[in-house]
Amino acid sequence: MSVMRSVLLAGSQNAWLRERAPKLPFVRRAVTRFMPGEQLDDMLRAAATLRAQGIPAVYTRLGENVTDPAEADAVATHYHDAIDRVHAQGADCEPSVKLTQLGLDLDVERCAAHVVALAVQAHARGTYLWVDMEQSAYVDRTLAIVGRARAAVPRVGVCLQAYLHRTPADLRAMIREGIGVRLVKGAYAEPADVALPSKADVDAQFFRLAQDMVSDEARRVNFRAVFGTHDTGLISRIRAHAGTVGAPAADCEFHLLYGIQRDAQLALAREGGARVRVLIAYGAYWFPWYMRRLAERPANVWFVAKNLFG
Numbered sequence: 592m593s594v595m596r597s598v599l600l601a602g603s604q605n606a607w608l609r610e611r612a613p614k615l616p617f618v619r620r621a622v623t624r625f626m627p628g629e630q631l632d633d634m635l636r637a638a639a640t641l642r643a644q645g646i647p648a649v650y651t652r653l654g655e656n657v658t659d660p661a662e663a664d665a666v667a668t669h670y671h672d673a674i675d676r677v678h679a680q681g682a683d684c685e686p687s688v689k690l691t692q693l694g695l696d697l698d699v700e701r702c703a704a705h706v707v708a709l710a711v712q713a714h715a716r717g718t719y720l721w722v723d724m725e726q727s728a729y730v731d732r733t734l735a736i737v738g739r740a741r742a743a744v745p746r747v748g749v750c751l752q753a754y755l756h757r758t759p760a761d762l763r764a765m766i767r768e769g770i771g772v773r774l775v776k777g778a779y780a781e782p783a784d785v786a787l788p789s790k791a792d793v794d795a796q797f798f799r800l801a802q803d804m805v806s807d808e809a810r811r812v813n814f815r816a817v818f819g820t821h822d823t824g825l826i827s828r829i830r831a832h833a834g835t836v837g838a839p840a841a842d843c844e845f846h847l848l849y850g851i852q853r854d855a856q857l858a859l860a861r862e863g864g865a866r867v868r869v870l871i872a873y874g875a876y877w878f879p880w881y882m883r884r885l886a887e888r889p890a891n892v893w894f895v896a897k898n899l900f901g
C-alpha cells in the first residue's frame with residue numbers, strides 16, 4: 592500500500608480530523624464532486640438527472656459505527672421513508688445500507704431485525720436491498736445477517752471485497768444461497784494475513800472472481816452479478832470474457848460511484864446491453880467515506896488543494 596494511501600486511510604479514522612475538517616469551506620467545496628448534497632432530496636434530484644441520461648441509481652446515506660441505538664433506529668426509519676419516496680416517484684433507485692450504521696456494533700439482533708424489515712419492504716416495493724461491506728472484522732456478521740434477509744425475500748445482495756483472502760469461498764456460498772453480489776476491490780486498510788497487499792494481485796483476483804460470477808453455474812441460478820469498479824480496463828476484460836462464455840451482456844452489471852468516470856458511465860448506458868447503475872451517496876456524516884475516496888486516487892488530494900484557492 593502506498594504511503595499516501597495509508598496516511599489517508601489512517602486520517603479517515605481520526606476523530607480530531609473528523610470533527611474539524613467537514614467544517615472547512617474548501618473541504619466542503621471539494622466533496623461536492625462525489626456527492627450531490629446531504630439530504631435525500633439532493634439524492635433524488637441527482638437520480639433524476641442520471642435517469643434522463645438512461646442511468647438508474649443505487650443510494651446510500653453516509654454514516655458508520657453509530658454509538659447510540661436511537662441513531663441506528665433513526666437510520667432504519669430514514670431508509671423505510673426513502674424506499675417509499677423512491678417508489679412514489681417511480682424512480683429506479685436501489686438502497687444500499689451499512690450495517691454499522693444500523694447498529695451492528697451495539698446489538699446484532701436489533702441490526703438484523705432492521706435489515707430483514709428493510710429487505711421485506713424493498714421487496715414489496717419492487718426494489719432490491721444491497722448491503723455494503725465494511726472492515727474484515729464485520730464480514731462474518733454481515734454475511735449471517737444478509738443470509739437471514741435472503742431467507743425472508745429473494746431480492747437481497749451484498750458487497751464482497753476482492754482483496755480479502757476469504758472472498759473466493761464467500762462468493763461460492765453466495766452463489767449457492769442465491770444472494771446477489773456486488774464485487775469491489777476493497778476500500779479499507781487491512782493486514783496482509785487478511786487481504787492481498789499488492790494492487791496487481793487484487794486486480795487479478797477481481798478478474799478470477801468475475802469469471803465465477805458469470806459462469807454457467809451462476810447463471811443457472813439467476814445469480815445477480817454486479818461489478819463495482821471504475822477500472823475501465825477491467826470492465827472491458829469482464830465484458831469480453833462474458834461474451835466468450837456466452838453470457839448475455841445484460842448478465843454483467845456495472846456500478847460506479849457518482850462523480851467518478853462519468854464518461855464511462857455514459858458510454859456504458861449509451862451502448863445498451865450491459866447494465867450500469869450509479870451509486871449516489873448523501874448525508875452529513877461524509878468525512879471517513881470521503882477520505883476513502885481520496886485514498887483510492889491520491890491525485891484527488893490536489894483537487895482538494897485547488898479548492899483551497901478556488
Ligand SMILES: Cc1cc2nc3c(=O)[nH]c(=O)nc-3n(C[C@H](O)[C@H](O)[C@H](O)COP(=O)(O)OP(=O)(O)OC[C@H]3O[C@@H](n4cnc5c(N)ncnc54)[C@H](O)[C@@H]3O)c2cc1C
Pocket residue numbers: 722723724725750752773775776777778779819820821822823846847848851852870883884885887888891
Ligand atoms: C458501486 C460501488 C460500491 C462500493 N462499495 C464498497 C463497499 O461496500 N465496501 C468497500 O470496501 N468498498 C466499496 N467500494 C469501493 C471499492 O472497494 C474501491 O475502493 C473503489 O471502487 C476503487 O477501486 P476501483 O475498482 O475503482 O479501481 P482502481 O484501480 O482503484 O481505479 C481504477 C481507476 O478509476 C478511477 N478512480 C478510482 N477511484 C477513484 C476515486 N476515488 N476518484 C477518482 N477516480 C477514481 C481512477 O482513474 C483509477 O485509475 C465500492 C465501489 C463502487 C464503485
